[in-house]
Amino acid sequence: MSVITSDEIKTEFLKSRIGITGIGILASLIATSIVVAIIIPIQTFKEWNNPASWISFPKTTLPAWINLFLSEKIPEHQIIDRPAILPAEAGSISVISNQFTIDFDYDGYPNDFIYEFTARYHGSPLLEIDVFRPDGIKLDLISFSLPYSEEQVLHSERIFSTDESIRKNLFLQQEKYSFDIYGLSSEEIIFSKSSEKHPLRGSYVFAVNLYGVETQNEIIHSKFILGGKVFGLMGTDELRRDLAVGLLWGTPLALFIGLVVSIGSVVMGLLYGVFAGFKGKKTDEAMMRFNDVIYALPALPFLIILAVTISNSIFVMIGFLMIFGWVGIAKVARSMALQIKTKGYVEAAKLMGQKNSRIILRHILPQLLPYAFASIAISVPAAITTEAGLSFLGLGDPTFPTWGHILHDANVYGAAPRGLWWWIVPPGVMIAITGLAFVFIGNALDTIVNPRLKRQ
Amino acid sequence: MFGVLMGTLLVTIALVGSNMDIILKQGVSFQVRAELTENPAIAQSFSSVEEFESFIQSQIKERTRALGLDEPWYSPQRIGITMYKILILDFGNATFLISDSGSSNVKDILLEKLPRTILLFTTATIIISIIGIFLGALSGSKSGSKIDRLTSSFAVISSSFPVWWIGMLMIFIFAFMYQIFPARATPTIPPTDPSYVASLLYHMSLPLITIVMIGFGAWAFLVRNFMIGIMQEDFIVVKKTMGVNQKKIVYSHALKNAALPIITILALSLSGSLGGAIITEAVFDWPGMGRLYFEAISVMDLPVIIGATYVLTAFFLASIFVADLLYGYFDPRVKTGQ
Numbered sequence: 001m002s003v004i005t006s007d008e009i010k011t012e013f014l015k016s017r018i019g020i021t022g023i024g025i026l027a028s029l030i031a032t033s034i035v036v037a038i039i040i041p042i043q044t045f046k047e048w049n050n051p052a053s054w055i056s057f058p059k060t061t062l063p064a065w066i067n068l069f070l071s072e073k074i075p076e077h078q079i080i081d082r083p084a085i086l087p088a089e090a091g092s093i094s095v096i097s098n099q100f101t102i103d104f105d106y107d108g109y110p111n112d113f114i115y116e117f118t119a120r121y122h123g124s125p126l127l128e129i130d131v132f133r134p135d136g137i138k139l140d141l142i143s144f145s146l147p148y149s150e151e152q153v154l155h156s157e158r159i160f161s162t163d164e165s166i167r168k169n170l171f172l173q174q175e176k177y178s179f180d181i182y183g184l185s186s187e188e189i190i191f192s193k194s195s196e197k198h199p200l201r202g203s204y205v206f207a208v209n210l211y212g213v214e215t216q217n218e219i220i221h222s223k224f225i226l227g228g229k230v231f232g233l234m235g236t237d238e239l240r241r242d243l244a245v246g247l248l249w250g251t252p253l254a255l256f257i258g259l260v261v262s263i264g265s266v267v268m269g270l271l272y273g274v275f276a277g278f279k280g281k282k283t284d285e286a287m288m289r290f291n292d293v294i295y296a297l298p299a300l301p302f303l304i305i306l307a308v309t310i311s312n313s314i315f316v317m318i319g320f321l322m323i324f325g326w327v328g329i330a331k332v333a334r335s336m337a338l339q340i341k342t343k344g345y346v347e348a349a350k351l352m353g354q355k356n357s358r359i360i361l362r363h364i365l366p367q368l369l370p371y372a373f374a375s376i377a378i379s380v381p382a383a384i385t386t387e388a389g390l391s392f393l394g395l396g397d398p399t400f401p402t403w404g405h406i407l408h409d410a411n412v413y414g415a416a417p418r419g420l421w422w423w424i425v426p427p428g429v430m431i432a433i434t435g436l437a438f439v440f441i442g443n444a445l446d447t448i449v450n451p452r453l454k455r456q
Numbered sequence: 457m458f459g460v461l462m463g464t465l466l467v468t469i470a471l472v473g474s475n476m477d478i479i480l481k482q483g484v485s486f487q488v489r490a491e492l493t494e495n496p497a498i499a500q501s502f503s504s505v506e507e508f509e510s511f512i513q514s515q516i517k518e519r520t521r522a523l524g525l526d527e528p529w530y531s532p533q534r535i536g537i538t539m540y541k542i543l544i545l546d547f548g549n550a551t552f553l554i555s556d557s558g559s560s561n562v563k564d565i566l567l568e569k570l571p572r573t574i575l576l577f578t579t580a581t582i583i584i585s586i587i588g589i590f591l592g593a594l595s596g597s598k599s600g601s602k603i604d605r606l607t608s609s610f611a612v613i614s615s616s617f618p619v620w621w622i623g624m625l626m627i628f629i630f631a632f633m634y635q636i637f638p639a640r641a642t643p644t645i646p647p648t649d650p651s652y653v654a655s656l657l658y659h660m661s662l663p664l665i666t667i668v669m670i671g672f673g674a675w676a677f678l679v680r681n682f683m684i685g686i687m688q689e690d691f692i693v694v695k696k697t698m699g700v701n702q703k704k705i706v707y708s709h710a711l712k713n714a715a716l717p718i719i720t721i722l723a724l725s726l727s728g729s730l731g732g733a734i735i736t737e738a739v740f741d742w743p744g745m746g747r748l749y750f751e752a753i754s755v756m757d758l759p760v761i762i763g764a765t766y767v768l769t770a771f772f773l774a775s776i777f778v779a780d781l782l783y784g785y786f787d788p789r790v791k792t793g794q
Contacts, residue, residue: 301749
């Protein structure tokens with residue numbers, strides 16, 4: 001075994017194209033993780049399993065970019081919570097107007113629309129919603145007074161497009177259409193051309209007016225949701241969760257799991273193997289028998305047993321994965337230590353009366369470092385896929401949106417039979433890309449450490 | 457080697473034992489309570505509820521003592537009995553699971569699941585190794601060529617995909633988009649039907665294709681790496697300069713020398729294939745050892761877990777032993793005592 005210095009490794013590594021690619025992918029994954037941690041609020045991560053926080057998102061919708069490939073554009077789900085606010089006063093009557101502008105450039109009707117608001121008022125103000133269509137027609141949707149109150153109160157309400165009074169109001173405006181609108185749903189009527197039943201493109205303005213005789217009325221929170229059939233970068237799942245958020249949060253988690261498990265198990269394996277090899281004789285024999293027992297344990301079944309009986313917290317799982325990871329490395333490290341032990345300088349160090357720990361740390365371990373780095377890189381993908389596999393079986397930590405957990409949900413809700421490809425493909429591709437980065441780095445390191453693998 | 461087997465089983469018992477005891481005790485108390493409360497004659501013979509309750513408690517205690525559950529699982533007596541039973545290959549009866557034929561004997565359950573796993577996973581392993589060895593030899597002998605690059609990159613890419621995810625995709629594409637193969641791998645007709653074998657093979661094809669597709673790349677890559685090492689040896693170079701046919705060099709001289717590590721890996725992966733793959737079997741709904749293991753763990757069925765672990769570990773150790781023997785045959789240098 002020849003000694004390779006770290007400088008040699010660096011220069012050799014920079015020559016290898018695969019290694020550079022691997023480093024590139026890894027760097028972009030790390031960059032993604034950092035960006036995710038900074039940009040996406042930690043709230044979304046904690047609320048991943050809370051259905052209430054995803055209520056305004058659509059259910060199992062395609063990713064929005066799908067429209068680029070379609071000639072008939074599918075309406076996109078739009079959540080507008082910053083309306084244009086136009087306060088106006090007309091004598092003793094105050095008007096608060098919230099206007100939501102929707103650019104509707106699609107060839108299909110939206111699923112529905114929801115207006116959500118919280119108002120502070122007293123008395124009994126009147127709420128009115130009108131639509132100004134791109135062709136100049138104004139439709140009155142609904143007008144009703146909020147419940148009467150002497151004191152100042154906070155009132156929250158959701159108005160759905162399925163509301164019967166909206167439909168009835170629209171039917172009364174039949175004269176604005178040249179075809180029979182009776183029996184259509186309200187979103188179909190609103191977004192239809194006046195001449196025929198076909199979506200009308202253009203900019204729609206939904207105006208919400210709150211009329212009151214006092215000026216203290218205000219709309220605190222006002223949100224308009226247009227229920228579309230496509231949403232976001234990666235679409236949404238059955239539980240209305242934005243898959244892009246889950247996938248992005250999965251990146252730092254996967255890197256964390258993979259790196260901690262592989263570094264931990266390689267360090268454990270190295271120390272164990274080197275110590276056994278260095279000590280030799282009975283210690284070596286006993287330690288290697290113990291190694292054999294762990295080696296003979298079927299890893300995945302035992303991981304499942306441990307996850308079921310002890311805990312499925314992600315940190316405990318990392319520990320379990322380490323327990324099964326160090327065995328092979330210990331074997332190799334031992335045989336390498338046996339070789340190095342016979343070298344003259346180790347003998348000399350022993351004769352000089354140096355401590356065993358010092359000999360191991362100063363003279364033997366540094367020789368094994370290149371091998372250690374290669375095995376860290378090589379064992380990362382296995383750690384990530386094993387964790388993903390456990391999560392897929394439903395044994396992972398349910399509080400973290402890992403890729404395996406997303407696939408588990410996909411499997412539970414029958415994504416494959418229902419053809420929800422955007423729920424199945426991206427998590428697996430992310431697992432593969434992450435694995436690939438480390439396999440590339442590992443292979444590049446491996447060819448440096450074992451020069452015999454080099455291509456002729 | 458035997459010690460390793462027993463050690464493995466001890467670890468299994470240690471991990472599952474305490475939970476198993478709790479479940480069994482709960483089962484006993486539930487059973488006793490149900491038996492006593494459902495019989496009005498017994499319930500009426502007591503004057504107060506407290507008296508009845510204390511009678512139930514004493515009955516439960518008696519029953520647990522009769523079953524030997526009053527001692528903790530780590531007591532030498534219970535461990536001794538369990539280990540002795542394992543030694544004489546008596547795995548006892550499963551607590552919850554039953555085989556398809558209705559038997560709750562662990563041996564029956566294992567014997568029923570093992571052939572199915574062998575059918576799928578061992579077949580797949582054999583196909584994988586054959587394709588892998590030839591592809592590896594081919595690309596190893598022409599290192600740097602187009603085939604070599606293709607094999608290497610395929611190996612690297614396929615090894616980073618989880619098999620079960622590819623399985624999900626395959627089901628999605630071939631069972632639902634194009635309805636070529638069935639989505640569930642379990643045949644719907646009973647085993648007595650004459651067309652059962654054909655149906656089983658048909659149901660088997662999708663998982664088999666998936667496993668082979670993901671597996672052979674890694675094999676080819678391993679063999680290629682061994683081959684490259686050997687192709688640089690002096691005796692191969694000499695053969696080349698002597699003008700020996702390239703094919704002959706690769707397949708009879710080089711491959712024979714690469715046989716050692718290949719055999720070890722083959723033996724290990726064959727024995728590993730007997731355990732099936734828990735997740736792959738879950739995805740394809742294949743009723744083999746892997747799924748049995750998963751079911752047993754999820755209901756904490758200790759006898760089945762021990763039985764399955766025993767079979768797996770025993771095969772694993774046997775394959776190491778066989779690989780050692782074959783080592784001696786192929787490489788006389790490792791023979792000792794001669």
